[in-house]
Structures are given as structure tokens and as C-alpha cells.
Amino acid sequence: MSQGLNRIALGTLAFVLAGVWGLPFLYSVWTAFHPEKYSATFQWDAPITLMNFVEAWQAAPFGVYFVNTIILIVTILVANLVLCTLVAYAFVRYRFRWAGFLFGLVMVQLLISPEILIVENYLTLSRAGLTDTILGIALPYLTSAFGIFLLRQTFKVVPRSLDEAAQIEGAGAWRVLWTVYVPLARPVYLAYGLVSISFHWNNFLWPLIVTNSPEVRPVTVGLSVFATVESGVEWSLVNAATLMTTAPLIVTFLVFQRQFVANFMRAGIK
Amino acid sequence: MNKRLSLGMAFVLLVLPSSLLVAFTHYPAVRALANSLWNNATSRRPSRFVGLDNYAALLEDEKLLQVLINSGLYALGTIPLAIVLAIGMALLVNSRLPATSLMRLSFFMPTMLPMVAVANIWLFFYAPGIGLASQILSSMGLPSVNFLGSTETSLVSMMVVAVWKEAGLFMIFYLAALQTVPVHLKEAARLEGAGSVRVFLDVVLPLLRPTTIFVAVNALINAFRLVDHIIVMTRGGPNNSSALLLYYIYEVTFGHRDFAYGATLTVLMVVILGALAAFQYRVLDRRTHYQ
Numbered sequence: 160m161s162q163g164l165n166r167i168a169l170g171t172l173a174f175v176l177a178g179v180w181g182l183p184f185l186y187s188v189w190t191a192f193h194p195e196k197y198s199a200t201f202q203w204d205a206p207i208t209l210m211n212f213v214e215a216w217q218a219a220p221f222g223v224y225f226v227n228t229i230i231l232i233v234t235i236l237v238a239n240l241v242l243c244t245l246v247a248y249a250f251v252r253y254r255f256r257w258a259g260f261l262f263g264l265v266m267v268q269l270l271i272s273p274e275i276l277i278v279e280n281y282l283t284l285s286r287a288g289l290t291d292t293i294l295g296i297a298l299p300y301l302t303s304a305f306g307i308f309l310l311r312q313t314f315k316v317v318p319r320s321l322d323e324a325a326q327i328e329g330a331g332a333w334r335v336l337w338t339v340y341v342p343l344a345r346p347v348y349l350a351y352g353l354v355s356i357s358f359h360w361n362n363f364l365w366p367l368i369v370t371n372s373p374e375v376r377p378v379t380v381g382l383s384v385f386a387t388v389e390s391g392v393e394w395s396l397v398n399a400a401t402l403m404t405t406a407p408l409i410v411t412f413l414v415f416q417r418q419f420v421a422n423f424m425r426a427g428i429k
Numbered sequence: 430m431n432k433r434l435s436l437g438m439a440f441v442l443l444v445l446p447s448s449l450l451v452a453f454t455h456y457p458a459v460r461a462l463a464n465s466l467w468n469n470a471t472s473r474r475p476s477r478f479v480g481l482d483n484y485a486a487l488l489e490d491e492k493l494l495q496v497l498i499n500s501g502l503y504a505l506g507t508i509p510l511a512i513v514l515a516i517g518m519a520l521l522v523n524s525r526l527p528a529t530s531l532m533r534l535s536f537f538m539p540t541m542l543p544m545v546a547v548a549n550i551w552l553f554f555y556a557p558g559i560g561l562a563s564q565i566l567s568s569m570g571l572p573s574v575n576f577l578g579s580t581e582t583s584l585v586s587m588m589v590v591a592v593w594k595e596a597g598l599f600m601i602f603y604l605a606a607l608q609t610v611p612v613h614l615k616e617a618a619r620l621e622g623a624g625s626v627r628v629f630l631d632v633v634l635p636l637l638r639p640t641t642i643f644v645a646v647n648a649l650i651n652a653f654r655l656v657d658h659i660i661v662m663t664r665g666g667p668n669n670s671s672a673l674l675l676y677y678i679y680e681v682t683f684g685h686r687d688f689a690y691g692a693t694l695t696v697l698m699v700v701i702l703g704a705l706a707a708f709q710y711r712v713l714d715r716r717t718h719y720q
Binding site: 176253276282283298362383405 | 432433434438439441442443445446447449450452453454455456457458460461464517518521524526527531532535536538539541542543544545546548549550551552553554556559561564593597650653654655656657660661675678679682683688691692694695698699702703706
């Protein structure tokens with residue numbers, strides 16, 4: 160009997176918490192799909208409209224922002240996958256002096272991430288003439304300590320016998336990497352890719368500092384400029400733009416939900 | 430396996446990829462230390478060596494004091510709350526209640542959104558008069574509160590946003606950890622007559638410690654690293670009441686164009702983060718039960 164009551168109490172708690180948690184987002188979605196005059200007064204039967212999305216899309220160059228973000232995340236992802244693989248491979252397969260110390264140096268980036276070093280990194284970029292370019296946004300993120308760490312953990316458990324068998328068949332270092340290590344790490348690559356994409360889709364401070372012109376802005380910066388450019392911007396438009404710029408990510412998440420969650424879990428455990 | 434690394438391979442595998450890492454992590458950290466000993470260059474005069482003058486200025490900077498207090502309050506207010514909520518969410522989602530996948534979506538959704546989008550959503554939520562917060566308050570007959578516009582509530586409002594965004598991510602880590610808790614341990618405790626609260630406190634919670642360390646360290650780094658919502662929602666105001674350290678660095682460097690003081694603040698930030706991480710690992714690590 161008390162077991163049943165407990166269950167009802169717990170269920171109510173869960174329902175309330177999940178409801179409260181979803182409320183700000185749901186309200187924003189609701190506003191995005193309704194005419195401006197309803198944004199201050201909630202009504203069940205308010206007419207649904209898509210005009211907010213159309214107007215927001217026309218009011219700012221969101222298409223350009225999207226293309227910029229895609230170029231940015233693809234550049235970073237490809238560089239990360241290649242560079243992190245090489246470094247992790249070196250640390251796992253080879254023996255060299257100060258390996259532990261060097262690995263510690265790499266891991267420093269986990270603590271002191273590029274966001275914290277905006278002052279000096281900006282100066283570096285401006286000396287190189289790379290401010291206000293997409294490459295400039297990408298540069299500090301092209302190698303990732305997190306990626307190196309994750310791949311090193313994965314490569315470490317690749318059975319020695321597989322590596323040796325490949326060598327006996329005459330495979331060199333590159334062939335061993337490509338035919339033994341990389342295929343076994345495929346789930347980690349997928350998972351890391353999803354984390355990297357979501358991180359860089361969402362990244363804001365550094366792109367805000369580096370970019371000046373609309374031609375190179377990613378969506379996050381574009382969204383913030385759109386939402387603050389004139390205080391007269393309507394809430395329904397801001398909400399529509401917010402939803403529009405995050406929709407691809409939400410769709411990706413819903414499609415890859417299982418891998419995504421599994422990956423975050425893996426990252427947490429190791 | 431465990432071969433000697435030849436010079437050519439070392440170059441391709443280590444030196445080339447790592448040079449980018451060094452250029453944007455180690456070099457700027459060292460460079461910040463060097464630049465903090467020089468004053469800011471202006472169009473009229475180049476920068477000159479000033480020794481520890483910038484550090485003396487840190488000590489007299491009242492705004493910095495406020496910013497550090499804000500950052501401390503922000504970390505203390507958001508991290509434990511987010512962790513407790515995350516554990517609670519993980520327990521609920523992991524339970525045999527109906528609609529757990531919908532719950533998980535609701536808790537995890539804020540984590541998916543960019544902080545800028547989260548900031549816009551909450552800007553609207555907090556908006557005096559028309560925001561949902563105001564509407565709820567007025568429906569209960571309470572006066573409207575200017576959450577972001579008053580010095581008493583602005584920092585707390587930012588903390589709510591941060592907890593909302595982060596708790597769902599931490600929930601995922603706890604969810605993973607909960608699924609590795611051996612069933613036989615829980616059953617053994619139950620046979621000994623322990624209720625479900627006791628089982629959780631004495632069996633499950635100790636096994637969650639490694640996760641808590643990981644989450645706490647990450648949350649701490651995030652508390653210092655992520656200021657997007659401050660930039661979008663309050664710009665540190667009113668009267669610096671919601672300014673955090675990284676926001677202050679951003680404002681000093683790119684608002685006031687004082688790169689030398691920005692470098693000095695960066696050094697301070699790196700020192701604080703290093704000290705906190707070392708402290709956290711030592712304190713939490715000692716009490717950890719590894720499986």
C-alpha cells in the first residue's frame with residue numbers, strides 16, 4: 160500500500176519537474192508559432208502561423224550564417240579526426256622519452272580551454288591577419304585534448320595480437336593504423352563527431368570576438384546580433400529565429416539520440 | 430607495439446598536430462604572463478615594461494573584487510544544485526515510472542541548445558510584463574519582478590539559466606553510472622532490511638563518486654568558461670551585479686581595449702582554475718571508491 164503511494168508521489172514529482180523543466184522552451188516554441196499579439200497573452204486557441212519564421216529568415220542573412228557554421232564545423236571536425244588520431248596513435252603505439260610528461264602537456268588544454276585565452280589568441284590571429292575569417296574561428300580548436308584523450312583510451316584496448324598479425328603480413332605503421340586501429344574505433348569517432356558538432360554549432364564567445372562582418376558570422380553570433388540589433392525586434396521573431404537556428408541540432412539529436420547519449424556516457428566513464 | 434619512435438614519424442604524428450595545440454594553448458598562456466608585465470600600448474606611446482604594476486592594480490580593482498565574489502557565488506550556487514538535480518533526474522529517468530523517455534527529453538533538451546538560444550529563451554521568460562515569469566507572478570497576485578534589471582536578482586537569474594542548461598548533461602553521466610551499479614549489491618542491502626532511501630545513500634551514492642568528481646570538475650571549468658548568457662542577457666549589469674571573471678576579461682580587453690590588463694586577468698584566471706582543479710582532485714579523489 161505505502162509502496163503504491165510512494166509511486167504516485169514519485170510520479171507526481173517527476174511529472175512536475177519534467178513539466179517545469181520543459182516550460183521555458185515550450186513557451187518559446189509556442190510564441191514562435193503564433194502572431195506577435197499573443198506573445199504577451201497566452202491563449203489556447205490562438206491561430207497558428209509560420210509567418211514569424213518567414214519574416215525572421217528575411218530580416219537577416221541566416222542562410223549565409225548557416226553556410227558559415229557548416230564550413231566551420233566541417234573544418235574543425237575533419238582536422239580533429241585526423242590530428243587527434245595521429246597524436247593518440249603515437250602515444251599508444253610508440254615508446255619515447257618524456258611520453259608521460261608530453262601527454263600531461265596535451266591534457267592542459269582540458270583545463271585551460273581556448274575560451275579562457277581569448278586575449279592572447281586574438282592578438283595571435285590579428286598578427287597573422289586572420290581575424291574576421293572562418294579559418295580564424297577554427298584555428299584554436301583544430302586539435303582537441305579531449306579527442307586525443309578519448310582516442311588514446313580507445314586505441315589502448317586494441318589487442319596487441321591484431322597489431323602484430325598485421326605487421327607479420329607486412330603492413331607498415333600507416334597500414335596498421337588504417338586497417339587495425341581506425342576500424343575498431345569507429346563508434347568512438349561517431350560519438351566524438353556528434354559532440355564536436357554540437358559544441359562548435361553552439362560556440363559563441365570566440366566567434367563573436369573574431370568576426371566583424373556578416374559574411375563570416377556563424378549562426379550563434381548571427382542570432383545574437385539579430386536579437387539585439389534594435390530593441391524593437393518582436394519577441395515572436397526572436398523566438399522563431401532562436402528555434403530556426405537550433406532546429407538542425409535538435410533534429411540531429413533526435414535522429415542520433417541513442418549514440419549521442421551513449422557517447423556522453425562513455426566520455427563520462429573513462 | 431611499443432616501438433621506438435623514429436624522427437620522421439615523431440614529426441608527422443606528434444610535432445605537426447601538436448604545434449597547433451601549443452600555438453593556441455601553451456604559447457598564449459606564457460605570452461599572457463609576459464604581457465602582464467608590460468603596460469598597454471596606445472596610439473601615442475608603445476607599451477613599456479612595468480614589472481608588477483598590473484598585479485598591484487588587480488589588488489586595488491574594486492570591480493574585480495565584485496566580479497570574483499560574483500564568480501564564487503555563481504560556482505557555489507550552480508554546481509551543487511545542478512549535481513543534486515542531475516542525480517534526482519537520473520533516478521527518475523532510470524525508474525520504472527511511465528513516460529521516462531519523454532522526461533529524459535525534457536531534461537536533456539536545454540543541453541542541446543546553444544547558450545545563445547538558451548539566453549534568448551530566458552530573456553523572453555524573464556521579460557518584465559510579458560514574460561512567462563511575470564505572467565505567472567501576476568496570476569498569483571504577486572507584483573512583477575525585474576529579474577535581470579535589479580542588482581539583487583540578476584546574478585541569481587543567471588544561475589537559474591546555468592542550472593537549467595547544465596543539469597541535463599550531468600544527468601546523462603549519472604544515468605550511465607546508475608546502470609553500472611550491480612543489482613546484487615542493492616538486493617543484498619534490501620535483504621538486510623534497508624529501505625530504498627538507505628540503499629541509495631549507502632550503496633548507490635558511494636558508487637557514484639567517480640562520476641561526481643568528473644561532473645564537478647567539468648562543471649567548475651564550465652562555470653568559468655561559459656559566459657555567453659551574460660553577454661546576451663545582462664552585459665554584466667546592472668552595476669556589475671552579474672559580471673563573471675571571463676566576462677570581465679572580455680569587457681576589459683575588447684570593450685576598453687586594455688590588452689595588458691586583460692592579459693593580467695587571464696593569468697589570474699589560469700591560476701584560479703589550476704588551484705581549484707588541484708584542490709578538487711585531491712579532496713574528492715581521497716574519498717572515492719573505485720570499482
